[in-house]
Amino acid sequence: MDWRDTGILLTVRRHxxxxxxxxxxxxxxxxHAGVVPGGAGRRLSPLLQPGxxxxxxxxxxxxxxxxxxxxxxxRSRAAAxxxxxxxxxxxxxxxxxxxxxxxxxxxxxxxxxxxxPLLDLLGNDDLWPLAYLRWELALxxxxxxxxxLTACAVxxxxxxxxxxxxxxxRAVSRAGAGDWADRLLPLPPILRGEGDAGxxxxxxxxxxxxxxxxxxxxxxxGNKPLPEARARFVDLFSRRSARS
Amino acid sequence: MAVADPIEELIALMAKLxxxxxxxxxxxxxxxxxxxxxxxxxxxxxxxxxxxxxxxCLNCGNVGTADICDICANxxxxxxxxxxxxxxxxxxxxxxxxxxKGRYHVLGGTLSALDxxxxxxxxxxxxxxxxxxxxxxxxxxxxxxxxxxxxxxxxIADQLEGRVRLTSLAQGVPIGGELDYLDDGTISxxxxxxxxx
Numbered sequence: 004m005d006w007r008d009t010g011i012l013l014t015v016r017r018h019x020x021x022x023x024x025x026x027x028x029x030x031x032x033x034x035h036a037g038v039v040p041g042g043a044g045r046r047l048s049p050l051l052q053p054g055x056x057x058x059x060x061x062x063x064x065x066x067x068x069x070x071x072x073x074x075x076x077x078r079s080r081a082a083a084x085x086x087x088x089x090x091x092x093x094x095x096x097x098x099x100x101x102x103x104x105x106x107x108x109x110x111x112x113x114x115x116x117x118x119x120p121l122l123d124l125l126g127n128d129d130l131w132p133l134a135y136l137r138w139e140l141a142l143x144x145x146x147x148x149x150x151x152l153t154a155c156a157v158x159x160x161x162x163x164x165x166x167x168x169x170x171x172x173r174a175v176s177r178a179g180a181g182d183w184a185d186r187l188l189p190l191p192p193i194l195r196g197e198g199d200a201g202x203x204x205x206x207x208x209x210x211x212x213x214x215x216x217x218x219x220x221x222x223x224x225g226n227k228p229l230p231e232a233r234a235r236f237v238d239l240f241s242r243r244s245a246r247s
Numbered sequence: 248m249a250v251a252d253p254i255e256e257l258i259a260l261m262a263k264l265x266x267x268x269x270x271x272x273x274x275x276x277x278x279x280x281x282x283x284x285x286x287x288x289x290x291x292x293x294x295x296x297x298x299x300x301x302x303x304c305l306n307c308g309n310v311g312t313a314d315i316c317d318i319c320a321n322x323x324x325x326x327x328x329x330x331x332x333x334x335x336x337x338x339x340x341x342x343x344x345x346x347x348k349g350r351y352h353v354l355g356g357t358l359s360a361l362d363x364x365x366x367x368x369x370x371x372x373x374x375x376x377x378x379x380x381x382x383x384x385x386x387x388x389x390x391x392x393x394x395x396x397x398x399x400x401x402x403i404a405d406q407l408e409g410r411v412r413l414t415s416l417a418q419g420v421p422i423g424g425e426l427d428y429l430d431d432g433t434i435s436x437x438x439x440x441x442x443x444x
Contacts, residue, residue, distance in 0.1 A: 020265055049430055053394045082435030084394060085418070088401045095398055235402075 004070070005062040008032050009077065011118060012055040013102045017043045023051060025072060026102055027059055030115050034105040037061050037072035047074070053098045054080040054122055083126035089243065090125045092236040093135055097122065099230035100139075104146055104220055114145045132205050132240050136193070139212040148172060148219045150211075152195050155179045166190050167211050169218070188214055202244030209237045254280075306377070308353030308370060310335050318342075318351060325349045330387040331374065331403065333357060333396060341389060349387075352377060357395040358402055371403060378411055385412040392418050392436070 010029035018024045023042025028034050037059070041047055056077040063070030084094040097118065105111060121138045124131050143149050150172045154161045157179030166175040166187035174195075180187055188211040192198030213233070221229045254276065261272035279287040296312075303309070304316035311317055318324060328349030332338050338351050354369045366372065378386065386407055390396040404413050419437030420429065429437075 048393075049432070052432070076430070079430060079432035079435075081392075081394060082432040082439070085392065085397050085436065086439060088404075091394065091397055091401060094394065 004064070004066050004068075005060065006032065007058070007060045009056065009058055010035075011098075011101075011115075011122060012051060012053055012057055013098045014053060015042070015051050023048075024069070025051060025074075027057060027072070028101050028105065028115060028118065029059065030112065031110060032061075033108050033110045034101065035061065035108055037063075037070045039072045039074055042074075049081075050074070050076045050079065052079065052081040054084055054094045054125070056080070056119070056122075080122055080125055086126050087128060089128050089236075089239055090131070092232070092239045093131055094122070094125055095232035096135070096230075096236035097138070099232035100142065100216070103227070103230050104142065104224065111145055114141060117141045132202070133193070133200050135236075136205055136208050136212065139209075139216070140194070143172075143212065143215055143220070146220055146223075148215050148223075150174075150194070150215070152190065164190055164195070167194075169214055172215060172219075202240070202247055206237070206241045206244045209240070213237065307351050308335070308355055309338055309351060326381060327384045328387065329374075329377065329381070329383045329385070330389050331400075332389050333391055333399075337389065337391075347387075350381070354390075354399065357390070357393075357399040359395060366402065369399070371406065374403070375406060378407060383411055385414060388413065388415040390415070392416075 008029040008031050010027035010032075012025060013028055013034065014026040016024045018038060021041050021044045023039045024036060025039055025042060026034060026036045039047065039051065042051055051074070056079075058075040058077050060073040061070050062073075080094065084091050101118070105114075117138055121131075121134050124134050140150065150167060152164065152167070152174040154174065155164060155176035155178075156168055156171060156173035158176055160176045160179065163176045163178060164174040165177045166180050166184060167173070167190045168175055169186070169188050174190055175183075175187055177184070189207045190211065191204040191207045193200050193204045194208050194211065198204060213229075216233065217229050221227060258269070258272045258276050261267055261275055262269045264272070267275065279290065300312040301310060302312070302314065304311055304319055305314050306319045307316060309316040309318060313320070325348045328347075329352055330341060330347055330349060331352045331354065332341065333354055333356065335353055338353055341347055341351070352370075352374050354371070354374075356364055356369055358364055358366065358369065377383065386403075388400040388403060390400045400415055407413060417440055419433065419440050420426070426434065
């Protein structure tokens with residue numbers, strides 16, 4: 004069994020003295036693990052940093068073996084990620100969420116197509132949080148927990164939408180919410196692709212997407228807690244938005 | 248019950264050491280036996296002493312033969328500057344360079360959600376205490392230039408923000424490095440950190 008693909012490095016674990024087991028989110032083979040002989044060595048370890056874009060060749064005797072990877076770096080994103088606190092926290096959030104949510108060897112071409120440009124934006128702290136929010140919405144969609152924000156779930160109205168139902172992920176208008184408003188999640192215009200995308204609005208939108216990641220996605224994956232990396236990124240971003 | 252051959256047992260143990268495999272362990276053991284008085288006895292004695300006395304410094308996490316390591320106990324070293332490193336091997340590397348005369352703090356790893364390594368596992372609360380009790384004015388975060396290393400550095404920086412001066416090691420072209428052989432990440436970091444000549 005062998006194939007060649009391009010992918011984003013998600014995690015690296017040392018294996019024995021010099022090898023590493025890497026987890027790569029590939030374009031045509033999904034999240035796929037493999038052993039890299041010499042991956043923990045002096046030559047390869049600087050290249051095998053999470054977020055790196057790799058050209059990978061996978062080979063195994065049987066399909067269900069972990070197999071070995073031969074890796075060729077296409078571009079490193081470590082320098083952009085290490086250049087700032089927000090960028091690094093963002094990279095950790097993306098790689099941790101992908102490793103946490105995606106089943107192994109299940110292909111997600113649409114999500115892959117959104118992840119690569121998102122990571123290429125790392126270091127651009129003005130654009131990145133909004134791009135990351137859009138990516139989280141795409142991740143929820145891909146996992147089957149997409150938000151339906153087109154019309155009010157109660158009245159069917161398409162105007163005056165102000166909340167999201169924490170149970171169904173559907174929009175709710177101000178009129179439709181009534182006395183239940185304080186139990187609903189905020190629906191800032193930016194979640195519908197409207198508004199000026201201010202930091203405070205993006206931070207509010209993270210509260211809504213975070214709810215579905217934490218209370219819908221995580222329990223569906225065996226009730227493991229959501230990776231802390233996402234909370235760290237949101238916390239850092241919220242502090243930045245509070246300062247500005 | 249068959250009694251294990253002590254020589255074979257020694258070879259098997261040596262083969263577990265980093266950098267050694269069964270063949271090289273066999274060669275090393277044979278060499279030790281041939282140089283019995285010159286190497287084997289002194290090595291056995293030294294290992295015996297280290298096995299009985301080696302311990303982690305209660306203050307900084309360095310490895311020594313007393314509860315407080317030589318660096319922490321050395322009154323000639325400067326107070327006020329604390330260099331945070333990931334591992335004892337990093338501390339030894341810093342000491343080899345001889346450029347730092349202050350105190351150290353060894354974390355013993357990096358934060359890792361994957362391996363469930365949290366701040367308590369790394370003794371970060373102890374680091375916070377030291378900053379207060381030892382009147383530290385500067386914390387140098389000498390952590391590896393990896394995603395995990397820098398994530399840990401930023402976490403510590405968040406905890407200490409506003410309390411002390413925080414610095415980190417520079418990143419860029421190594422001494423003797425040729426641009427042609429450097430990866431693009433290192434070149435980008437070096438460009439960002441360029442300085443006036």
